[in-house]
Amino acid sequence: MGCVGCSGVSGRNPQPWLVDDELWWRIEPLLPTAPPGHRRPGRKRALEDRKVLCGILFVLYTGIQWEWLPQELGFGSGMTCWRRLRDWNNAGVWQRLHEMLLDELRATGRLDLSRAVIDSPRSGTQGRPKTGRSPVDRGRPGSKHHVICDATGIPLAVTLTGGNRNDVTQLMPLLAAIPRIRGRRGRPRQRPKEVYADRGYDHDCYRRQVWAKGIKPVIARRGTAHGSGLGTRRWVIEQTIALLHWFGRLRIRWETRDDIHEAFLKLACSLICWRRLRTTLR
Incomplete structure (x- = not known):
């Protein structure tokens, strides 16, 4: 039977929807x-x-x-x-599946919580719950996928808001959404040591809130020249977003109900984790 988790993006598996x-x-x-x-x-x-x-x-x-x-x-x-x-x-099936796979990834040493990276790409849609007129896309209605991943691009959590929501408003909710990740002896890990973000998250009040959680914020400053070097570590979030939006149902939001779209988001995060885990188990 075909495999859901392996080689779906590269096209080597012609039927990635078949569950192994x-x-x-x-x-x-x-x-x-x-x-x-x-x-x-x-x-x-x-x-x-x-x-x-x-x-x-x-x-x-x-x-x-x-x-x-x-x-x-x-x-x-x-x-x-x-x-x-x-x-x-x-x-709660998809959330528990995601957490289970994160535990397994940590147990195999594939999860790197030395830093986390955050970004908020936009998904086009029509007038539906958790949508809004985007200020950067000629006022078109849309939703935003707020994503946080580990240092290697493994998705840790994702949230959904309207396209008119400021990116920085989801910084703290995303950090809080990271589950308690087990898989090794000792206390579960929930906080990365650092969090990287682009200029859209440049607010000192939020920096203080991140520091208060024991996490170092590494956020690009507005008005500074590009080439700061942060992109050499932030690029993994672009890879994660590309993997999420490779799923046809996530590129454009067709669901009227926001909970159905969020279910697809969580399921897609689990599939990305499963691909990573399969490469370790082979």
Whole structure:
């Protein structure tokens, strides 16, 4: 069976939405079980869930509309996949999957919390919750993906706001959204030693708040010339954003409900982590 996590970006895997056994082994215990006494005719629910997950990933990768999901693929209807994505997100499945994979990455020595990098790319959309008129794109409505990654580009957390929100307003929420990462003996890690950001985060009051959390802010100053050297360490966030926006459903926000778009964001972060982890496990 095809593999969700390996080589999707490079195109070497023609069907990256097919879930392999290793990834399914991690996801299946996180899924909520059917209520007691609830009868489901036909195949076992575990198999159904796996097929539906493939349908969700097909939509995430291709950006196709839910109602256009090809029935011949055997993934169920688009509405079935949408409902299951909603229910699993409400149950916290994607957040727990992301945290589990971060734990495994730290256990294998792939996670580098010596510094974190932050940025806020824009995603085009129409008038929907958590959207706003962008001040840098001729007032077009849109949303922003606020992303923070480790020193190697592994996504640690992501949030969604309207396109009119100032980037710096999400600096502290993103730092707070980093989960307690286990995987090694001792206390879980949640705070990087440093956080790097561009000029959009240049506010002294926020620098003081970052210092108060025990994190050193390394933020470019407004009005200074380019070539400060910070870009040699900030470039990894551009790589992470490019990987996120390689998923067709994240380049443009089609979802009316913000929780569905946020579910796709968390799921995409988990898939990026899974790719990194697979290269270690091989």
